[in-house]
Amino acid sequence: MGSVGAKDVPExxxxxxxxxxxxxxxxxxxxxxxxxxxxxxxGSAFVEWGENxxxxxxxxxxxxxxxxxxxxxxxxxxxxxxxxxxxxDERKRPGLDRRSQEISKVxxxxxxxxxxxxxxxxxxxxxxxxVLQANAGTRCAGLVAASVALADAGIPMSDLVPAVAVGxxxxxxxLDLRKEEDNYGESDVPMALVxxxxxxxxxxxxxxxxxxxxxxxMDMGVKGCEKIYEIQKAALRNRYSLxxxxxxxxx
Ligand code: ADP
Numbered sequence: 001m002g003s004v005g006a007k008d009v010p011e012x013x014x015x016x017x018x019x020x021x022x023x024x025x026x027x028x029x030x031x032x033x034x035x036x037x038x039x040x041x042x043g044s045a046f047v048e049w050g051e052n053x054x055x056x057x058x059x060x061x062x063x064x065x066x067x068x069x070x071x072x073x074x075x076x077x078x079x080x081x082x083x084x085x086x087x088x089d090e091r092k093r094p095g096l097d098r099r100s101q102e103i104s105k106v107x108x109x110x111x112x113x114x115x116x117x118x119x120x121x122x123x124x125x126x127x128x129x130x131v132l133q134a135n136a137g138t139r140c141a142g143l144v145a146a147s148v149a150l151a152d153a154g155i156p157m158s159d160l161v162p163a164v165a166v167g168x169x170x171x172x173x174x175l176d177l178r179k180e181e182d183n184y185g186e187s188d189v190p191m192a193l194v195x196x197x198x199x200x201x202x203x204x205x206x207x208x209x210x211x212x213x214x215x216x217x218m219d220m221g222v223k224g225c226e227k228i229y230e231i232q233k234a235a236l237r238n239r240y241s242l243x244x245x246x247x248x249x250x251x
Contacts, residue, residue, distance in 0.1 A: 009184050012169040019181070021050075025174045028164070028224055033144065033235035035152045041128075043153025045235065047145040050178055051135035056145035058153040061123035075120035079108030079127040081142050087134045103139045104129075110143060110163075110192050110201040116156040125155060136182035137165050143192050143202070148232050152239060161201060162228035163192035166217040168209050173217050175224050189217050193225040 013019060023029070029050030038044035041057035064070040069078075081103040085091050096104075111127060127150070129142040140163035147161040167177040169185035182188050187207030194201055200218075209217065 010180050012181055012184060013172060017172075019169070019174065019178075021178060025172055026220065026223075028176045028227060029178065031144075031228060031231055033148055033231055035148050035235045035239035041149070041153075043149045043151070043155070045145045045148035045152060047141050047148075049137065049141045049144070050176075051133060052131070052138055052141045053133040054138060054141040054145045055130045055132060056142065056149040057128045057130075058126065058146070058149045058155065059128075060125040060153070061120040061155070062126075064122065064124040069124070070122050073121050074117040075115070075123045075125050077108050077112040077115060077117065077125050077127065079104045079111065079129070079146070081107055081129040081131070081139070083131040083134060083138070087131045103142070106202055106204070107139060107143050107146060110161055111146060111150065113199075113201045114147070114157045114159050114161055114194055115150065116158070119156060125150075134179075136177050136179040136188075137190070139202075140164050140190050140192070144228060144232060148235055151236055159194045159196045160229060160232045161192050161194060162225040162232060163190065163202060164221055164224040164228060165190040166221045166224070168207070168213065168217075173209075173213060173220060175220050189214070189221070191218065191221045191225070193222055193229075195226060195229050 032048045034046045037046045038057055043058040045056050047054045061075050064076055069076055081100050083092055085094050127146050129146055131138045143161055143163040150157055164176050165188055166175055167185045167188045169181045187209045189205045191200055192202035
């Protein structure tokens with residue numbers, strides 16, 4: 001949430017209830033997913049979601065490095081989310097800062113909940129997420145890309161994990177915030193769903209909203225996730241159907 005003088009705050013909703021990019025409150029940004037885009041990784045996926053561009057690559061299951069992290073009863077899920085220096089307006093200092101560490105942890109835990117890690121003891125599953133261009137919602141885009149990359153790698157999992165943020169802008173709940181809405185809106189609630197079980201495996205909140213608003217926000221997020229899930233499945237179907245180009249697309 002940014003703090004700026006009132007005159008600097010852009011108008012997030014116009015008189016017709018349209019957002020800066022012309023969307024309605026329940027609309028997702030255009031989302032395109034391509035599975036299997038990298039040759040060297042076990043599995044991969046590229047996501048273009050609004051102005052976000054995110055690559056996910058998966059290695060494994062393979063030997064654990066460093067060895068002392070090995071677990072006898074399950075695979076270790078090692079997730080690294082990284083934002084490229086050129087992904088934001090002002091060059092981002094390279095390297096693993098606290099924000100990337102936190103996002104790596106929450107994405108890794110969300111994905112571990114759908115992976116059959118017990119089937120691969122003493123191994124590691126490496127998940128690498130590179131944000132090439134950021135425009136808010138990158139942890140969700142990272143999760144969407146990484147779960148398709150895991151499926152592309154053929155790693156057994158119970159489901160894909162669609163994710164989206166719901167926020168509050170100009171007093172109204174809105175699906176899938178873009179950067180200005182994230183900066184100047186009242187709140188941002190990213191969430192991730194396991195559609196088959198109906199479980200939420202990531203839920204965070206920045207800013208403020210009432211309990212009733214949070215309930216509505218969760219319903220909006222779940223509906224958004226269901227749409228994203230279809231696009232994830234289409235990307236995998238295209239990848240493995242003859243003549244498919246690996247893409248799933250919305251809007
Ligand atoms: P998310 O990308 O999951 O929404 P945040 O809410 O932390 O995560 O960030 C919102 C947006 O703010 C990012 O998508 C990115 O556009 C921008 N941002 C985050 N970190 C930085 C940074 N270090 N420098 C510039 N912009 C950043």
